Amino acid sequence: MKSSGIRTAALIAISAVGTLLATGCGGAIVGYWRLHDAKPNRQVFSLDHANFRSDGTFAVTTTIEGMTQRESGTYKFIGYKLKLHPEGGGQRAYTSKLRGGRLELRDGDNVVVLKKSTKGKKDGG
Numbered sequence: 001m002k003s004s005g006i007r008t009a010a011l012i013a014i015s016a017v018g019t020l021l022a023t024g025c026g027g028a029i030v031g032y033w034r035l036h037d038a039k040p041n042r043q044v045f046s047l048d049h050a051n052f053r054s055d056g057t058f059a060v061t062t063t064i065e066g067m068t069q070r071e072s073g074t075y076k077f078i079g080y081k082l083k084l085h086p087e088g089g090g091q092r093a094y095t096s097k098l099r100g101g102r103l104e105l106r107d108g109d110n111v112v113v114l115k116k117s118t119k120g121k122k123d124g125g
Contacts, residue, residue, distance in 0.1 A: 028098055029077050030054045033114035036102070045110035052077070058084060 029052045038046040048061040048068070052075060059072040073086040077096070082105060084092045094105040101116035 027054065029082070029103060032117040033103060034117045035112065036115040037111075037113040039111045040109070045107060046112050047105065047114060050114060060084075 031052065033047070033050040033052070035042070035046050035048045038044070042048075042063060043066050044064075046063045048063060050058065050060040052058050056074050056076070057072065058075045059070065061068065061070050071086045071088065073084060073088075075085065076083045080096055082094045082096045084094075086092075092107075094107055096106070097104040103114045103116075105112050105114070
């Protein structure tokens with residue numbers, strides 16, 4: 001019996017590690033986020049609202065070079081990289097820092113800081 005219990009605990013641990021490796025650290029950014037700051041300014045580069053779901057999908061409102069649009073697709077958040085794969089094609093990769101309820105995304109000299117929202121779908125789409 002003792003051996004069976006140890007074997008079961010080992011299988012659960014292996015399964016948990018496998019799940020973590022398969023999903024990366026994406027769970028850390030799951031939720032609704034709002035724009036807090038954008039550099040050089042919001043019209044050049046921003047993610048105004050973002051919803052990162054636990055199933056690896058996202059919906060965001062972006063402004064890039066004065067053009068604002070809504071898009072959705074899949075994402076991967078691993079280590080210091082956030083990769084967005086919009087349904088319309090292509091990929092965007094950002095260097096990222098996550099501290100508490102703040103997510104900083106960098107694309108070259110452009111930086112956007114998002115704060116985790118407590119307002120739910122209203123802020124994240």
